Amino acid sequence: MSGSPTVLVGTTKGAFLLRQTPDGWRATGPHCDGAPINHVIGDPGTGTIWAGGGGDWHGAGVWTSTDGGESWTHAKLTKGKMDDWAANDPDFAKMIGWQPNDPPFADQFTQVWSLGHAHGALYAGTKPATLLKSSDNGATWEKLQSLNDHPSAESWNPGAAGLTLHTIVPDPADPAKLWLGISAAGVFATEDGGKSWDRRNRLSNADACTHHDHPAAPRGGETGHCVHNMVRADATGDLLYQQNHHGVFRSRDGGRNWDDITDGLPSTFGFPIAVDPDNPETIYTIPLNGDSQGRFPPGASAAVWRSRDGGASWQALRNGLPQQDCFFTVLRQAMATGASGENSVYFGTNSGSVFATSNGGDTWAEIARHLPTVTSVETLSFS
DSSP: TTTTTEEEEEEEEEEEEEEETTEEEEEEEEEEEGGEEEEEETTTTTTOEEEOOOOOOOHHHEEESSTTTTTTTTEEEEEHHHHHHHOOOHHHHHHHTOOOOOTTTTTTTTTEEEEEETEEEEEEEEESSSSEEEESSTTSOEOOOHHHTTTGGGGGBBBBBBBBEEEEOOOTTTTOOOOEEHHHHHHESOOOTTTOOOOOOOTGGGOOEEEEETSOOOSSSSSOOSSSEEEEEEESSOOEEEEEEEEEEESSSTTSBBBBOHHHSSSSSSEEEEEEEEETOOOOEEESEEEEEEEOOOOGGEEEESSSSTTTTTTEEESSSOOSSOOOOOBBEEEEOOOHHHHEEEEOOTTTTTEEEESSTSSEEEOOOOOOEEEEEEOOOOO
């Protein structure tokens, strides 16, 4: 896997960076003070890395590195229980090196769950669901209140992990266009730079869908609220794919209509989905056995499923993956493809492993193990 990128890994105990050396893959970390990190992304033009995370204890924040992970700056966005304790206990404050602070969003949210970068803007999605924007590479932030002013906002229902804005999908050609995934409120899109938002959950073949039997996916036109992850095929206009709580779906019109492409997969439940940067019809997903059945690979046998025809047919890719007694979960942001020309895919597990392929999934290798629970995987290759 020569020429492979830096693999950016978010975990429950900080961020890790995986790089290939003559002696194999090596990890550095934990970065970001060991705080829970939900998403790590990088800018291939500058090499800047951002990590978003936090929690009830730490408060929410975004960490930035401009030197390949050697050093990090921390933009603290909200306070956590740690701040309340330290403010009232000088000995505890001294022990942890705490300094009084006044985060810009007080206690409005507890975590940063997702990051997105395009056209000089950095976006962050939070729990509970709000959208933030930074125009100075993460140093300062503003809240895009227009999303929370959407007429449907009062009806948004939290998923099992809470009401999270977990997916941010920019349009690399048009700075005014952005798609969001919120559990369990669905897909939202803007085409005017965030001034207004359109809810896009409708199915073009609603009558043909027979496996939507959960309140997160109601019938009647507004279906698929519990989107788990969503990606855009960059080269083909507004082609989107999503892994939903109840199947895999494709939209050829920016989310205005969704087609069910689950047929051929072993289950209707899973979290991540990824698309090949060189072929918009090649997609990857990792089905799990079910919502309330353990959330591990069907038959305890791991497989990445690949489609090369936009979801019309699927193939199980197992070579190099554990085929018995495999009970890991792959979370919604824990799979990514490499840059154009690399033919690579990476995914991480809640058991602390990262797997990689350099031949489109035909064979896999474990490139890291014994990490904390992996919450996200992205790649960074310099352009």
